[in-house]
Amino acid sequence: MPPRGRRPVGSSDTRQEILTAAGELFAERGFERTTMRAVAARADVDPALIHHYFVNKEGLLAAALVLPVDPAALLAGLDKDPEHAGEALVGRLLGVWEGDPDARHRMVGLLRVGLSHERAAAGLRDLLGRTILIALSRVVAQDHRSLRAALVGSQMGGLLLGRYVLGIPGVRDATPGQLVVAIGPVLQHYLTGPVGGAVAPATASR
Amino acid sequence: MPPRGRRPVGSSDTRQEILTAAGELFAERGFERTTMRAVAARADVDPALIHHYFVNKEGLLAAALVLPVDPAALLAGLDKDPEHAGEALVGRLLGVWEGDPDARHRMVGLLRVGLSHERAAAGLRDLLGRTILIALSRVVAQDHRSLRAALVGSQMGGLLLGRYVLGIPGVRDATPGQLVVAIGPVLQHYLTGPVGGAVAPATASR
Numbered sequence: 373m374p375p376r377g378r379r380p381v382g383s384s385d386t387r388q389e390i391l392t393a394a395g396e397l398f399a400e401r402g403f404e405r406t407t408m409r410a411v412a413a414r415a416d417v418d419p420a421l422i423h424h425y426f427v428n429k430e431g432l433l434a435a436a437l438v439l440p441v442d443p444a445a446l447l448a449g450l451d452k453d454p455e456h457a458g459e460a461l462v463g464r465l466l467g468v469w470e471g472d473p474d475a476r477h478r479m480v481g482l483l484r485v486g487l488s489h490e491r492a493a494a495g496l497r498d499l500l501g502r503t504i505l506i507a508l509s510r511v512v513a514q515d516h517r518s519l520r521a522a523l524v525g526s527q528m529g530g531l532l533l534g535r536y537v538l539g540i541p542g543v544r545d546a547t548p549g550q551l552v553v554a555i556g557p558v559l560q561h562y563l564t565g566p567v568g569g570a571v572a573p574a575t576a577s578r
Numbered sequence: 579m580p581p582r583g584r585r586p587v588g589s590s591d592t593r594q595e596i597l598t599a600a601g602e603l604f605a606e607r608g609f610e611r612t613t614m615r616a617v618a619a620r621a622d623v624d625p626a627l628i629h630h631y632f633v634n635k636e637g638l639l640a641a642a643l644v645l646p647v648d649p650a651a652l653l654a655g656l657d658k659d660p661e662h663a664g665e666a667l668v669g670r671l672l673g674v675w676e677g678d679p680d681a682r683h684r685m686v687g688l689l690r691v692g693l694s695h696e697r698a699a700a701g702l703r704d705l706l707g708r709t710i711l712i713a714l715s716r717v718v719a720q721d722h723r724s725l726r727a728a729l730v731g732s733q734m735g736g737l738l739l740g741r742y743v744l745g746i747p748g749v750r751d752a753t754p755g756q757l758v759v760a761i762g763p764v765l766q767h768y769l770t771g772p773v774g775g776a777v778a779p780a781t782a783s784r
Contacts, residue, residue, distance in 0.1 A: 404610065487693040493744050501746035516756075522740055522748025523760055529744075530736020534728055538699050538735075540707035542728025546774060550722075554729055554773035558764045567760035568752060 387425055390415045394436040399481020403433060437486050437495035444507045451510035458560030459552050461508075465528060466548040469536060480536050500525030508563065516568040523562040531555060593631055596621045600642040605687020609639060643692050643701035650713045657716035664766030665758050667714075671734060672754040675742060686742050706731030714769065722774040729768040737761060 393415035397406045408429060412419040426432040446464055450457040469476050486496040505512065505521035512520050531551070534543040543551070561567070599621035603612045614635060618625040632638040652670055656663040675682050692702040711718065711727035718726050737757070740749040749757070767773070 402610070404608075484693060487690060487739070487743065497744040497746050500740065500744065501748055505748075516748075518748035519752050519756065519760065520748070522746040522750075522752075525746055526736035526740035526749055527733055527764075528736075529739055530732035530734075533693070533735055533739065534706060534732035537693065538703040538706065540703050540728040540731055542707055542711075542722075542724035542726070543732055544728075546725050546728075550725065550774040554725065554768070557771075558733075558767060561764060562760070565763075568756040 386415075386417060386421065390417060390422055390425065390432075391436050394432050395478055395482060398433060398436060398485045399478050403429070403485050408432070433485065434495040437482050437499075443499065443503050447504075447507040450508065454511050454564070455560070456556075457508070457511045457563055458558065459556030461524070461528075461559050462531075462552045462555045463548065465531070466551060469532065470548060476536060483532065483537055496529075500529050504528075511563055513564045519568050520562050523567065524559055527555065527558055527562065592621075592623060592627065596623060596628055596631065596638075597642050600638050601684050601688060604639060604642060604691045605684050609635070609691050614638070639691065640701040643688050643705070649705065649709050653710075653713040656714065660717050660770070661766070662762075663714070663717045663769055664764065665762030667730070667734075667765050668737075668758045668761045669754065671737075672757060675738065676754060682742060689738065689743055702735075706735050710734075717769055719770045725774050726768050729773065730765055733761065733764055733768065 390411065394406070394411045397411055397414060401410075406429070408419055408422050411432065412422055415422075422432065426435055446468060447461065450460055453460070469479070483496070486493060501518070501522045504525050505517060508521065508524070531543065534540040535546075535551075546554075596617065600612070600617045603617055603620060607616075612635070614625055614628050617638065618628055621628075628638065632641055652674065653667065656666055659666070675685070689702070692699060707724070707728050710731050711723060714727065714730070737749065740746040741752075741757075752760075
């Protein structure tokens with residue numbers, strides 16, 4: 373890399389540059405082998421600045437794990453047609469992931485890192501639970517709201533896992549349209565259907 | 579560890595001892611930092627024996643990723659009540675994971691490792707796709723069989739992820755009975771419901 377002047381501390385893009393560099397390195401090398409020093413070098417900033425912004429490597433990872441699309445924006449307006457919110461949700465999710473191969477590659481890398489380390493899991497846990505609940509707050513039924521959001525998150529996470537991370541042939545090769553038909557009603561069930569009612573102990577204990 | 583004689587090559591338990599040691603070490607240290615030599619030391623066998631059985635570390639991981647319960651046995655007999663196969667499936671899956679904290683801890687570790695490395699993903703991909711299809715072969719509807727099996731796998735994987743790996747509060751704190759009620763109909767839908775039909779391009783491209 374040719375030498376060039378380091379970015380000034382006050383640059384409005386500095387924080388984003390650091391996050392981009394961190395995302396690339398975490399995806400390429402994993403958590404353990406990514407150093408703050410390497411991130412600083414790639415982002416062309418002083419390492420002290422990374423500590424200033426993100427405190428430590430866990431903080432940096434948590435910030436880098438944030439998806440390139442704001443979940444609130446991604447899920448906005450679903451309450452206008454709440455009976456089809458499930459289908460719309462699958463369609464939008466796939467739209468983001470299918471649209472940009474580079475972003476997808478980076479997100480798969482980040483997902484792997486987030487899943488592989490206990491301390492790195494917090495960002496994903498929040499995203500698939502609390503963030504979804506907040507973003508879908510006007511669509512989720514009034515009962516069992518936390519469970520509903522987490523069920524939506526578990527199926528969305530499972531889909532991303534099966535299609536993009538593991539590549540299970542059946543979901544890897546399906547068209548987005550097929551997945552909307554197959555999974556849309558499931559998310560709708562989780563959002564507004566009967567979940568978490570009382571159940572006979574015999575079933576629960578199997 | 580006190581010195582003791584190495585197990586003889588022909589011992590019928592030797593292969594299992596190696597897999598147990600490998601499972602523990604992969605879960606404790608991750609893939610990169612687990613060496614064949616360390617596995618040999620913990621299993622108390624000659625390292626050459628591990629190469630003989632499993633060729634390399636990827637082979638060892640793939641073998642160690644096999645769940646403690648045979649999926650075919652876990653899923654046996656679901657065809658006797660095919661309309662409730664979805665509920666029974668969730669109940670049995672949770673039964674295995676809830677039953678034994680040590681086994682669960684080890685499985686979470688293995689899941690993390692399997693998800694974190696591309697070369698380690700093959701075992702999980704097979705388990706959540708092909709293995710499920712074979713085991714549920716008499717329950718899965720005739721159309722879109724590979725997609726159906728992979729959808730079941732994606733939701734089961736997403737549930738394990740949300741409840742045991744990430745610990746998303748809504749699914750972490752639900753009772754097994756609640757999850758059977760909430761997720762059972764979903765797996766039933768994937769097994770025998772309408773999935774993967776033709777869909778209008780406008781929906782597919784969203």
